[in-house]
Amino acid sequence: MRVRCLRAVAATAGAAALVTGTALVSASAATVRSDAAGHPPGEVRHVLLLSVDGLHQQDLSWYVKHYPGSALADLARHGIDYTDALTPVPSDSSPGMVAQATGGDPGVTGIYYDDTYNHDVFPAGTTTCSGPAPGAEVAYQEAIDINQNSVDAGQGLTGLPGSILQMTSNPRDVIDPAKLPVSAATCQPIYPNRYLKVNTIFNVARQAGLRTAWSDKHPAYLTLSGPSGNGVQDYFTPEINSQALGYPAGNDWTKDNAATMQYDSYKVQAILNEIDGYDHGRASHVGVPGIFGMNFQTVSTAQKLPASDGLTGGYLPGGKIPGPLLVRALSYINTQVGAMVAEIRAQGLAGSTAIIISAKHGQSPTSPADLTRVPDAPIIAAVNAAWTAAHPGAGALVTFSTDDDGMLWWLSDHSQAATGFVRHYLLTHSAAGNNIGGNPVTVAASGLARVYAGSESAAYFGVPGSDPRHPDIFGIVQYGVVYTGGQAKIAEHGGAGFQDRNVPILVDVPGLYRGREVAGQVETTQIAPTILRLLGLDPKALQAVQIEHTKVLPGLAGG
Numbered sequence: 307m308r309v310r311c312l313r314a315v316a317a318t319a320g321a322a323a324l325v326t327g328t329a330l331v332s333a334s335a336a337t338v339r340s341d342a343a344g345h346p347p348g349e350v351r352h353v354l355l356l357s358v359d360g361l362h363q364q365d366l367s368w369y370v371k372h373y374p375g376s377a378l379a380d381l382a383r384h385g386i387d388y389t390d391a392l393t394p395v396p397s398d399s400s401p402g403m404v405a406q407a408t409g410g411d412p413g414v415t416g417i418y419y420d421d422t423y424n425h426d427v428f429p430a431g432t433t434t435c436s437g438p439a440p441g442a443e444v445a446y447q448e449a450i451d452i453n454q455n456s457v458d459a460g461q462g463l464t465g466l467p468g469s470i471l472q473m474t475s476n477p478r479d480v481i482d483p484a485k486l487p488v489s490a491a492t493c494q495p496i497y498p499n500r501y502l503k504v505n506t507i508f509n510v511a512r513q514a515g516l517r518t519a520w521s522d523k524h525p526a527y528l529t530l531s532g533p534s535g536n537g538v539q540d541y542f543t544p545e546i547n548s549q550a551l552g553y554p555a556g557n558d559w560t561k562d563n564a565a566t567m568q569y570d571s572y573k574v575q576a577i578l579n580e581i582d583g584y585d586h587g588r589a590s591h592v593g594v595p596g597i598f599g600m601n602f603q604t605v606s607t608a609q610k611l612p613a614s615d616g617l618t619g620g621y622l623p624g625g626k627i628p629g630p631l632l633v634r635a636l637s638y639i640n641t642q643v644g645a646m647v648a649e650i651r652a653q654g655l656a657g658s659t660a661i662i663i664s665a666k667h668g669q670s671p672t673s674p675a676d677l678t679r680v681p682d683a684p685i686i687a688a689v690n691a692a693w694t695a696a697h698p699g700a701g702a703l704v705t706f707s708t709d710d711d712g713m714l715w716w717l718s719d720h721s722q723a724a725t726g727f728v729r730h731y732l733l734t735h736s737a738a739g740n741n742i743g744g745n746p747v748t749v750a751a752s753g754l755a756r757v758y759a760g761s762e763s764a765a766y767f768g769v770p771g772s773d774p775r776h777p778d779i780f781g782i783v784q785y786g787v788v789y790t791g792g793q794a795k796i797a798e799h800g801g802a803g804f805q806d807r808n809v810p811i812l813v814d815v816p817g818l819y820r821g822r823e824v825a826g827q828v829e830t831t832q833i834a835p836t837i838l839r840l841l842g843l844d845p846k847a848l849q850a851v852q853i854e855h856t857k858v859l860p861g862l863a864g865g
Contacts, residue, residue: 362809368628376640394412398418400417402667404502408502418714424444427490428489430487446501453548454548456549477525481526499532623675667807670711678747680739689728711806754787840862
């Protein structure tokens with residue numbers, strides 16, 4: 307058995323030098339002969355889906371223009387680049403990835419964020435479910451790991467992080483059921499996949515006899531296996547918010563961009579193993595998956611960190627040109643994508659493998675001068691104080707909040723009177739914050755441009771007012787506002803702004819030798835039915851596609 311060494315190139319500051327001037331042959335252009343399995347050219351048997359979190363369409367366009375010999379530029383020359391693609395709202399990782407895997411928006415999938423609230427569940431740890439459900443937090447991120455401080459999420463591997471590829475292929479093994487919300491109907495913990503309301507592309511692929519694999523940043527991405535639980539056969543989900551081994555205590559893999567590259571490189575190695583026909587850890591030869599892929603975090607942390615590894619993060623003034631840290635991150639992505647393309651070619655799979663590059667979300671603001679950081683805790687405290695003053699004995703009104711560069715609140719009283727009270731307060735009170743230089747600033751209307759309250763929020767997401775999952779308050783921020791304490795970040799995602807949502811969709815398919823741009827607006831939900839169509843499967847096998855009438859991306863066969 308041929309053994310590959312882990313690609314440690316990620317942790318080096320010179321990653322950009324590895325790609326400058328390097329031309330790599332795209333999967334579609336690599337061969338016109340049948341692939342290794344004897345399938346005719348142009349017959350797609352495998353789809354590799356890559357989510358480069360934080361990547362804007364402008365970033366991809368800039369990189370392709372300035373590095374014309376790069377792997378990404380070569381893919382663009384042979385693929386279809388949808389230049390006006392939008393993610394769902396909220397533009398968080400969970401609804402973003404679920405959209406790509408189901409074809410559905412949050413109102414249909416039931417996934418609004420990775421950490422939310424549900425008015426109709428019991429709190430984690432409940433064993434006796436008597437009376438009406440009081441409502442509880444629904445945390446499907448690192449908080450549900452057996453040990454969120456370990457990169458193996460509590461599996462107990464020795465020799466970490468070098469042994470991380472030995473991590474279990476079943477995230478249930480490292481999820482603590484005592485940390486999960488409890489169903490009012492069954493009084494049992496609700497695993498992430500059971501919380502999803504619709505099936506996924508992985509479920510449909512499995513029903514067609516195809517192998518499936520996925521690598522992501524938390525075991526909570528068990529969600530992608532769908533309610534049936536049989537969607538993804540081979541998961542690789544090292545915990546990104548764990549202690550970054552080899553870095554200062556208290557730093558997770560997102561606090562240093564070199565650490566993020568190192569972390570992403572473990573997932574890249576899993577993909578290379580799968581391209582070679584092995585499971586993610588290269589322990590067993592199982593065949594190349596029909597649908598597989600991973601998400602990258604390197605670009606996202608390069609956009610959010612003020613500085614890392616001696617390089618300035620984010621964008622240059624004006625917000626159009628990546629700064630030095632982000633250029634390095636983009637070059638790292640290019641190197642890793644190039645390695646995957648080269649391995650696809652080496653294994654004789656170029657004639658049967660489609661590659662899709664997109665992102666779960668973008669990031670905002672890109673222009674440093676537009677940043678306003680606003681702590682949300684004082685705003686929440688002020689709303690609760692105003693409510694209790696007007697309603698003695700009522701208790702706190704804001705039960706749970708998720709605020710990044712959008713505002714999602716769940717209230718203890720979700721009547722229209724209560725939600726209207728909050729809306730009025732938010733829009734009539736200022737809030738204190740700080741700018742890119744850390745200087746104090748004040749924002750009007752709590753930093754919000756618009757607030758959807760109660761029935762307005764339900765209508766925004768297309769659900770009935772009785773839906774227990776949607777936020778009672780959904781606030782769209784003024785451009786540049788990020789809800790955060792301190793000065794540790796210069797950008798965020800989760801809102802409804804254009805920079806949060808305008809991500810690439812680049813599709814490279816076998817037999818397509820001249821690329822083109824498609825300027826019409828599309829959505830990342832269209833990735834799911836497109837993957838099925840490419841594989842010769844029925845997009846309408848997806849429940850969300852049936853409900854939302856999600857279309858295949860235009861310009862492809864059957865699109």
